[in-house]
Amino acid sequence: DKTTSNYIYNVKGLIYTNLNMHDSALKCFNQSLKIRKELNFTIGIATSYTNIGSIYCSLNELDSCFYYTQKAIEIFSSNNDRTGLIGSFKLMGDYYNKAKDYDNAIRYFNKSLELNKNFGDLSIQKDVFEGLKLSYQKLGNINKAFCYQELSVKINDSLSTNVYVERITHLTESLKYELQRQESELIQKQRERELSSKIKFQQSLIRLYISILFLVLLLVITVVYFYIQKYKSYKLLNLQKRQIEELNSTKDKLFSIIGHDLKNPIASIIGVAEVLNDSTITIPDDKRKQLIRSIYDVGTSTHHTLEGLLNWAKTQTNSVNVRFDNVNLSTLIDSIIRIQTPIASQKGITIENIVEKDLSAVTDTDIISTILRNLTLNAIKYSKQGGRIIISAENQNQWVVVSVKDFGVGMNYDVKNALFSSTNIKSSYGTANEKGTGLGLIICKEFIAKLGGKIWVESEIDHGSTFHFTIPNKSI
Structure with missing residues (x-):
């Protein structure tokens, strides 16, 4: 998460600082600053400003050093963070030493010492004494420079003793940590074995469930398939039934037309023709014309009927x-x-x-x-x-x-x-x-x-x- 990333970038920046890898340190501190701004971590932002200002001081980029250190002091002051101010005042003293403004350097170093009385941070005291020694040396006050030199040496000896104690403590803690780590590893391995057994059992169950599900799905698909096939057959039978009914209806209509609409007109033509052909019957001219007209009308009607039947037959046999x-x-x-x-x-x-x-x-x-x-x-x-x-x-x-x-x-x-x-x-x-x-x-x-x-x-x-x-x- 962002909190962890911020911590890692800040630690990496401090490590690069101790290794005098200033460019890498600056990148890490800037990345940490970006995350802290996103988290709205006010004190962390001020600390990042102090770290960045320290890098610029080491690089002799004094304008950037002053800018970031001043911003850090403003935030620490508004939040009454004395611990943060101790380091920022010390850094501002270093800035003024490099800027050759030794009076201001002495003023900020004294501010840092004053606040540190309640905390007793020997490392800060040593750095401040070193800064004061340089300031007074540059101002020509050799006595005070020598005095702060002695104070710095004493604190350095104390720091060395503390470092030795810290190393013993660290070794003890490391041994304790190692034992705890080995114990944790044994417990973790035991848990992993138990978890692995549980996972294998669950995987076996899952495979069984999947097999059962697959068989059920296969059964459902088979049932649905046969149902669809049956439904298609049912639809096809219904369609064929309707087609047969249509064909039967058409056949009945066709026979009706042939048996009535064609038979009767032809019988009528034959009857009229017999009358006209019978020499024993005297037919007036107007009556004869009427009979001939009747034959024409019936013949025309029958022709239309036959033409319709032929055209309909073409459509039924797809011969159009x-x-x-x-x-x-x-x-x-x-x-x-x-x-x-x-x-x-x-x-x-x-x-x-x-x-x-x-x-x-x-x-x-x-x-x-x-x-x-x-x-x-x-x-x-x-x-x-x-x-x-x-x-x-x-x-x-x-x-x-x-x-x-x-x-x-x-x-x-x-x-x-x-x-x-x-x-x-x-x-x-x-x-x-x-x-x-x-x-x-x-x-x-x-x-x-x-x-x-x-x-x-x-x-x-x-x-x-x-x-x-x-x-x-x-x-x-």
């Missing part, structure tokens, strides 16, 4: 091949209108193309034609006598939106939701009792999906319907 080409939509819609106009004119319906003449899209001509034919026929079927149908198209970002709008009977919410369902194929009669297969809109949805677009309807009862579909606006 998409061939992209640049298609002018306005021109294509004009051709669709020409084909549908004879059918629309029977109900007095007009079909308008409001698409811009230069609007093109990269798409499949045959598929778009089939979609537009089915939507137009659917609009004719549910338009009222004398109604209008509007076909429009516009660019919207990366899509072309094509719309077929009629003003016919419209439809409710439930009918709209079931329009494009292949499992709920229904067909209602048109405004002139036209009958269809119900496949047209489903074919449109699947063909548009082949092109990467979508289809939807907006409708309101008695206000008509608008079928919209999108096709990607690609480039080739």
